[in-house]
Amino acid sequence: MxxxxxxxxxxxxxxxxxxxxxxxxxxxxxxxxxxxxxxxxxxxxxxxxxxxxxxxxxxxxxxxxxxxxGTTPGRIELASQLRIANTQNAELKTKIDELEKKMDDDRRKMEERMMEERMKLEERMEMERKKTEEKMEEGQRKMDILLAFMEEINQRGNNSRGK
Incomplete structure (x- = not known):
């Protein structure tokens, strides 16, 4: 310059x-x-x-x-600014604590809901598994009856040919 x-x-x-x-x-x-x-x-x-x-x-x-x-602030003005800053800092800390508590509560509620939904899902899956087993058992009984009936028909057919 x-x-x-x-x-x-x-x-x-x-x-x-x-x-x-x-x-x-x-x-x-x-x-x-x-x-x-x-x-x-x-x-x-x-x-x-x-x-x-x-x-x-x-x-x-x-x-x-x-x-x-500009002018440099005096001690009284600096002390006042410090008090204001400390007050704002305390308010912000309180607000942060409240938000953290709310987040913890929300997280806990969400975990509870997830557990409830998981339990409901497991119950539904168990019911479906039982229904499927019952249907398979019923189908097996019907197959056994059908096989027994066919076997009886075969034996009658063999008996009538053998006479």
Whole structure:
């Protein structure tokens, strides 16, 4: 940003002071790349020095820190915000507890319903199995009667031929 503000249309810097600042900035930037990481703002403060009281660097002459960044809340306001946040936090925890309890109740009810349905299904399956067995037994009895009748007919036929 400094370079843009202090560069002429022919791409040269406005003054030798500006050139010195740019050179120092580039040197410190290269040093910080090799050693510890440093932000551009920190490097700029090292080169140019701290901002005068009541001024905001990079925003021109008009804006002050208060207009750019706003005021910092006082202790009373922070304490009030903390109380509000704690109250909201407690309310949310209560709501979460209620929802978890409701979910547990719903889960328990659903498991009970599933058990009831499973029991009904098993009862129906048992009834169907018994009906099927009874039908098979009845069918077997009828087959036995039919076989006995056919056997008797065969014996009568054999007896009448043998005479």
């Amino acid at each position: 400094f370079c843009i503000a202090h560069t002429k249309s022919d791409a040269s810097l406005n003054s030798t002071a500006a050139q010195e600042i740019v050179d120092k900035f580039k040197a410190l930037t290269q040093e910080s790349d090799s050693s510890t990481p440093t932000t551009e703002d920190e490097i700029y403060r090292q080169v140019v020095g701290p901002e005068r009281h009541g001024r905001t660097r990079g925003y021109g002459l008009g804006p002050t820190p208060t207009t750019v960044f």
